Amino acid sequence: MNPTPIRSPLAQAAITRAVQLVEDDGPLEDGQAMRQSFAAQADGAGRVHERAALLGQRLGLGREWARWRHLGGGVVLVLALVVVFAAWGLARVVLGDAREINVVAAFVSLLGLHGLTLLLWLASLLVPLPTAGGALGRWALQLTARLPLDRGPHAVQLARATSDVLGRARLAPWAFGGVSHGIWTLSFVLLLVALALGFSLRAYRLTWETTILTPEFFVQFVRATGWLPQRLGFAVPDAATLLQPALAGADAQRAWAWWLLGCVAVYGLAVRVLCGLWCWAMWRRGQGRLRLDLADPYVRRLLARFEAMEPAQIIDVEHAADAPVRALVRAAPETAERWLLGFELPPETEWPPLQGPWHTQRIEGTQQERAAVLQALAAAPPHKLLIACHAPSSPDRGTERFVREACGLAGACGLLLLGARQEADAARWRDWLQRGTLAKVQLHTEAQAAQAWLEAA
Template sequence: MLSPQDQLTELVRSLETQQHVFTTDPLLVTEKMQAEEGKPLQKLHRRASRIDSNGNLARVLGKIDGRIKGIMVIMSIVWCVSGFLGLFTLLQSNVVNFFYVLVCLLGFHTIMLGGWLVMTLINQGRQSPSWFANFVSPSYLIRGKDDVTKAAVDLYERQLQHSGMRWYLGRFSHQLWLATLTGMMFAIIFLLIVRQYSFSWESTLLSDQALIGLTNVLGWLPSMVGFDVPDSAAIVQSRLVTEAMPLSVARQWASLLIGSLLMYGIVPRAIAWAFCALMFRRKKMRLDIKLPYYQKILNFWQRQVVDADDFKEAPAPVAPKATVRAGKKLVALLEYPSEQDNWWQVGLDAPDNDIDDIENFGIVDDRDDMDRLTTYLEQHPVQVLLGIHSQALPGRGTLRKLDRIANAAKHGLIVQLLNNESTDTDTIPTPTTNANDPKNPQAVRYQQWQTALAARKIGLIANS
């Protein structure tokens, strides 16, 4: 069974899908709870309780649950009384055949308990018996043609079809057996208090020694918890007794009878009942909040988190600022020529009288240019200033050339992005230009070079 809160929540879902008119508008309750804190299941429970503001839904569910539990209590009382009366009828004679009474007490019970254990081990299916669902169907317990009653009855019937109900049935079955055995125990204790019995045994095939061994085996477990067991002399003396026996011997047999009923009847059945109760709790039906109905409500409550203006855009990579070293420099153009002869003077901030310290390599484009440049750099420890035209793209081939030059330059490599002086529109943008603007391809290309240089930690000369 679902918990009472889950039942109410599920009943609200069932009625709302049927366009039922509630005392409190579900949409209004849902909107008011949007800002409340709590786990999803807890908020769904509170929502159902507020929708059922007059308690009508909870009363119908409580009425069905109370009648089901009432029937179980009544049946348990009837079984207890039947056990009491059955044993009361069996012990009318003053001389009692011990083993005959014991078989009547525990024989059928033991067979049924063993059968239940075997079926539990064999039956690995999860389906509960259909006859049980029909037997305790709420439609027999409550009458009503209104929407609430019909939906509540349907909810209970769906719960009775759940796989965990097989353990609920087992627990109820063991409960009835415990009631019967308890009634028998009350009857034995009552009769032993008000009457004096003599116990005997009879057998055509078994000898005295066989009965002594059987009694000792039977009495082993009761003796572990303090019950008396007849000794060998008392067992032999009790054969074919037809009249009153010594009170001490009768008390030993009476103690063994009570101990056997307790240890071989009530205790195993109580263990089986506890096992079914534990399994039923583990297999208990849970509210499925993954249903579209619940997901829609939960998504609505989470909108305030999704719509919150807490997005922080990751900053675009920026190349480090170039550091011009003292000493001789080598300047070169990557793949494209420059329309300005001394393009490097602005980047190096070099006056005309320092031109002797600057070696102009020219354009680095093909493989021969790269081989010639790397050979020069291996022989001369210089800092390289590489001019990159605005039309150059940071493709894989271009970046491989850049990496090769950076590895060969012993005093480092710095880069200057050059303007295209041929037109007014092809101007290298400043770092503040939006690089994601599709209408400004130059800005996009500038940011691509910023990203490539930042990844390689190559300094970039800022544009003037």
């Protein structure tokens, strides 16, 4: 099983988080994925991502991400068309059949919603909230995830994971905002085309009117809004035209039209383009924050399991043992899916305690024997490993390290207590398992129950 070749930082982080969300409902069978990721990557974060990629392929997350890449552009285009149709409707209102346009009302109609959404996005940068900023971008993600076209069973979890990852990395306003600014940019381009065509092919009379406001208000409003467009070459009506719009000639009407086009181009299109470039730059700069959170309890558990798979280092090797290490352990068949391993059992203990089609091995517990067993397990990881220990003995840190490392190399692990004389023996081992990192190891005090567990699929 090979992982889907999706290696962008966002894809890695989102798929890893999605696997975590799936495992919140119960751990996945990951023996093979653990072994493959352990062998494929050298560092802990890389192994966690590799494991998620392998499990994600099995869950269809990699295929779902690829589906998003194919459908995402279409969804963004559809949302852009929705905004464009809304803008076109506003343009039709502005350039209606009446041939008379209230320029201030047109200014508010064309730029009002844009200004409101822009202010909300800017506010999300100052007061970050889980769902703040870039509403159109969030809608694009949710629509892409929920489209029924070849949708996978975990599409919703992947969408939630993507939002979680972007929020944790403080990239949500930039990612979703960038998509929103792109949609608005496209809508303003088409809106300007519609306005330019309307003003070019039809004659309009542009004016202003009010009931409670003074003429001086409109003079100051047009001058203030026209200051920047005028610096960029757009015409602005003069004071006489502003104070007496009804007497304005053709040149004054052209100045009104250029003022309106300039305001839409500068305060609409140019602002969205600049914000989009800002989002792109901040996204590129902040992608490093998508790295794995090594303090997350879920990640720490995985790192502990990978650490347990590291081969044991032999310290103070007995020089009398000149034979090769592999000779200390009887070779297991390549097809052995189950192991029964005796660990530090007294010489008088009957061996093996269970009879069956599995590989049996007994070691005294020397450093060389432990290293040889771990090497054999790593070479051919079994589906199940049952370790038989002496119940009256007290487990120590050396026993815990060996059991942890051996169990990390098997799909499932159990512990069989032999020679228990009283219930306190089993209770001591049970408490030891629960206190350490071996809580998932199956503890057996009866040989019959252990055999049934070992034989089960």
